[in-house]
Amino acid sequence: MNLLLMTDKLTTGGAEIYFCKLENNLPHEKVNVYTAAGSGELYKHIKHKDRFLELSKSNHFMNFWRIRKLICDKKIDIIHANSLRVVLLLLLIRLTILQSFQCIYTKHNVTILEKQAPVLFVLLLNKFVTKVITVSHFERNHLIELGVHRQNITTIYNGVDLKQFQYQDKRPELVFKVGILARISEEKNHALFIEIANRLKHKANIEFYVAGDGPDYRIIKDKIKNANLEQKVKLLGNIEKPENFIREMDVLLLTSKREVFPMVVLEAMAVGTPMISIDKGGIKEAIINNETGILIPEHSVEMFCTKIKELEQNKHLRLNLIRKARQKVMREFSLNSMITKTFEEYGRYHFF
Numbered sequence: 206m207n208l209l210l211m212t213d214k215l216t217t218g219g220a221e222i223y224f225c226k227l228e229n230n231l232p233h234e235k236v237n238v239y240t241a242a243g244s245g246e247l248y249k250h251i252k253h254k255d256r257f258l259e260l261s262k263s264n265h266f267m268n269f270w271r272i273r274k275l276i277c278d279k280k281i282d283i284i285h286a287n288s289l290r291v292v293l294l295l296l297l298i299r300l301t302i303l304q305s306f307q308c309i310y311t312k313h314n315v316t317i318l319e320k321q322a323p324v325l326f327v328l329l330l331n332k333f334v335t336k337v338i339t340v341s342h343f344e345r346n347h348l349i350e351l352g353v354h355r356q357n358i359t360t361i362y363n364g365v366d367l368k369q370f371q372y373q374d375k376r377p378e379l380v381f382k383v384g385i386l387a388r389i390s391e392e393k394n395h396a397l398f399i400e401i402a403n404r405l406k407h408k409a410n411i412e413f414y415v416a417g418d419g420p421d422y423r424i425i426k427d428k429i430k431n432a433n434l435e436q437k438v439k440l441l442g443n444i445e446k447p448e449n450f451i452r453e454m455d456v457l458l459l460t461s462k463r464e465v466f467p468m469v470v471l472e473a474m475a476v477g478t479p480m481i482s483i484d485k486g487g488i489k490e491a492i493i494n495n496e497t498g499i500l501i502p503e504h505s506v507e508m509f510c511t512k513i514k515e516l517e518q519n520k521h522l523r524l525n526l527i528r529k530a531r532q533k534v535m536r537e538f539s540l541n542s543m544i545t546k547t548f549e550e551y552g553r554y555h556f557f
Contacts, residue, residue: 206236207279208551211272211295212287214262215245217417217443218388219468220287220313223363225250227285230544236551239279241272246443265294273298276306283307283551289316296333307554311338311361312348315463319351327352336550341466341487359550362490363468364543365534370448370475372531375455381411381517384454386447386469387461389419397460399428400506401513402438411517413438416450452476455523456516458509459483466490471538474498474530479523481512491538497530 208231212224221242228240229252240251241258251257258275260268275281276298284306286292292310299306310330319326330337330353337358339345345360383402387393395415402413415425415438422442429438444450447469451457457473459482466487473480474491480498482488492498499516501508516523 206283206551207239207281208236209239209241209275209279209281209284210287211240211284211291212242213290214243214260215247215251217246219363220311221245221247222468223311223313224287226364226366226540227544227547228252230540231548236548237279239275239281241275269294269297273302277302277304280304281306283309283554285309285311285551287311287313289318292329292334296329299333307335308333309336309338309550310334311340312344312465313340314465323351331357335554338547338550339465341490343487343490344465361543361546361550362538363466363471364540365468365471365475365538366540367475367535370451370472372475372477373452375477375523375527378455379410382414382453382455383411383458383513384414384416384450384456385458385460386416386444386450387459387467389415389417389422389425391421392462393419394460394462394504395421395425396428397504397506397509398458399425399432399434399438401458401460401509402434403432404506404510405513406434406437408514408517411513414441414450414454415439416441416444416447418443447472448476451478454478456481456513458513459488460504460509461485462504464488470498471534474534474538477527477531479516479526479530481509481516491533493529493533496526497533498526 210227212221215221225247231238239256241260243260243262284295295308339360340363342360345358348358349355385398389395405411426440429435451473456479464486470480470491480492482492482500484500484502492500494500499512
């Protein structure tokens with residue numbers, strides 16, 4: 206089988222890391238795996254660079270012809286798209302060639318098309334996409350409610366590399382570290398994180414850390430400065446090894462305005478860092494409130510602060526959450542399980 210994995214770009218993000226995991230771990234002795242994406246810092250994680258096609262960030266016409274040529278030359282059987290933009294590009298290519306291929310689409314994010322033109326979005330998935338992979342049952346149910354054919358959707362959870370995100374006991378320290386690891390953009394709601402830090406600025410033993418970069422980096426930096434929190438909140442920028450940052454935190458927050466199922470939740474559960482997360486998307490399929498983490502029903506500064514103080518003061522609660530979270534990740538969210546189930550999905554459309 207000849208398989209092409211595609212995503213928009215290799216900048217750090219959930220869909221892009223998922224793309225790299227597939228490229229690295231699919232059984233290459235059973236399938237010829239080709240990849241295509243725009244440039245980015247994750248390129249260094251591509252294992253088979255001789256089968257990678259770098260796409261232009263601006264010349265979409267050139268991308269069209271280069272991908273079309275790759276599909277024809279390599280007789281691609283299945284194309285696994287990791288963004289809706291890729292799906293749209295593939296639809297245009299399909300209209301210009303006689304060769305058929307199966308299109309599998311993993312839906313990682315809430316898309317503009319489904320919000321602004323849901324009828325067109327559903328038509329695209331029902332008529333062109335062979336299989337939609339969702340990363341949570343919540344998202345699967347959402348697509349069914351929109352009108353996407355039930356039989357065309359399957360849920361395969363994101364998988365954590367348990368070798369990379371190894372569990373580690375917390376060492377007792379004088380400072381209680383509260384972190385956030387996310388692309389600094391409007392939907393991730395770092396502004397709420399800053400408000401939480403401001404509310405707890407009188408707690409000398411609690412410090413806040415922001416890891417990541419993005420279009421709103423300068424805005425968040427200014428908010429920290431204007432609130433006189435530069436000694437309380439540390440902006441770390443892009444980090445090379447996210448597993449180390451997560452392990453160093455005593456608690457990780459997720460404050461997003463919208464989510465499907467962020468990978469950072471599973472990574473924190475794996476390494477032994479408790480999560481306090483807003484209850485959005487399919488997060489509750491991993492975080493069972495007060496059992497494998499803490500869920501907050503709304504974007505309330507007061508609720509987040511209350512739970513941070515509760516965890517800081519209650520070591521028994523922290524250890525209980527950590528233990529059950531790790532067990533759940535090992536049982537339901539391993540990288541091996543994700544790779545196996547995805548490969549089985551390919552096998553439905555091609556005889557090995």
